[in-house]
Amino acid sequence: MYYGAIEAGGTKFVCAVSRNGVDIEERTSIPTTTPEETLKHVFAFFDSYTLISMGIGSFGPIDVNKDSGTYGFITSTPKPGWGFFDFLGEIKSRYNVPTAWTTDVNASAYGEFRKGxxxxxxxxxxxxxxxxxxxxxxxxxxxxxxxxxxxxxxxxxxxxxxxxxxxxxxxxxxxxxxxxxxxxxxxxxxxxxxxxxxxxxxxxxxxxxxxxxxxxxxxxxxxxxxxxxxxxxxxxxxxxxxxxxxxxxxxxxxxxxxxxxxxxxxxLGDDAAITGCLLLAEEAEVQLP
Missing domain, CATH: 3.30.420.40 (ATPase, nucleotide binding domain)
Known part of the structure; x- marks a missing residue:
């Protein structure tokens, strides 16, 4: 059983898994192209693991308001193809596990706060x-x-x-x-x-x-x-x-x-965000049903 993490950047996605929520066991880097193409590679990576929960830190702006009809969306980004894309919805339709959702920089802040x-x-x-x-x-x-x-x-x-x-x-x-x-x-x-x-x-x-x-x-x-x-x-x-x-x-x-x-x-150098995502994934397992 693994915690999953996605650092979703405008240039690349970093995906990682960990058994304990801290130590990265496997990771991959995927160029950020179209949502369809990028997520195809994201799914190919995580499909090899049984996931407990996930933490996602995404480029934005994103909708983090759980009462909003577009919660989980990347919203007004200028990045072609990603504007008002239901990112969290796509992930949860593939992996029905508790999932933490925030920005990539919030994930970095949390990673540095806890482990850096x-x-x-x-x-x-x-x-x-x-x-x-x-x-x-x-x-x-x-x-x-x-x-x-x-x-x-x-x-x-x-x-x-x-x-x-x-x-x-x-x-x-x-x-x-x-x-x-x-x-x-x-x-x-x-x-x-x-x-x-x-x-x-x-x-x-x-x-x-x-x-x-x-x-x-x-x-x-x-x-x-x-x-x-x-x-x-x-x-x-x-x-x-x-x-x-x-x-x-x-x-x-x-x-x-x-x-x-x-x-x-x-x-933590360039690992601040992915570390934060794993820590948030661990907390999501505890906090969410």
């Missing part, structure tokens, strides 16, 4: 900065959700004084994602982000936007730990810049843990 860099804290925020920007939070040991899930990448930010880039978000133009995600960096400067590693101005501007977001999350949620993942955050020179800018912007208004320990890279 947030283990010694009571609350944490996980922010991924890559092709897009998304965030999840764990407060009092529970994934933060309400009428919907957090959309931390689309908060509005102040424009850097030297930045005249219009922004890359199709919904809000110059929101956090529009100004600081990987494509925004590339379109603003005309080069792939990875080729700009030594450009202090590029990363100073990036730190300015990310630090603004962390200040806003601090003032609203007061988390003990910020865990910053995603492809852009593999530019390790960003961390000290963000910590310095965070302190400058917060200006000692409220007390926080030391930025050196508060603002960190994922301890």
């Amino acid at each position: 860099g947030g283990q010694k804290s009571g609350s944490c925020v996980y922010l991924t900065v890559g092709t897009g920007i998304g965030g999840g939070a764990v407060v009092d040991g529970k994934v933060l959700e309400g009428f919907g899930h957090p959309e931390m990448g689309h908060i509005l930010v102040r424009r850097h004084p030297e930045d005249d880039y219009e922004g890359n978000c199709p919904y809000h133009a110059d929101c956090l994602e529009g100004m600081a995600a990987g494509p925004a960096i590339e379109k603003r400067h005309g080069y792939k982000a990875g080729t700009l590693a030594g450009d202090e101005k590029v990363w100073g501007m990036e730190a300015y936007y990310i630090a603004q977001a962390l200040v806003q999350y601090t003032l609203i949620l007061r988390p003990e730990v910020f865990i910053l993942g995603g492809g852009v955050m593999k530019q390790n020179q960003l961390f000290p810049l963000i910590r310095t800018e965070y302190q400058r912007l917060l200006n000692n208004y409220v007390e926080t843990p030391a930025p050196e320990t508060m603002i960190t890279a994922p301890a």
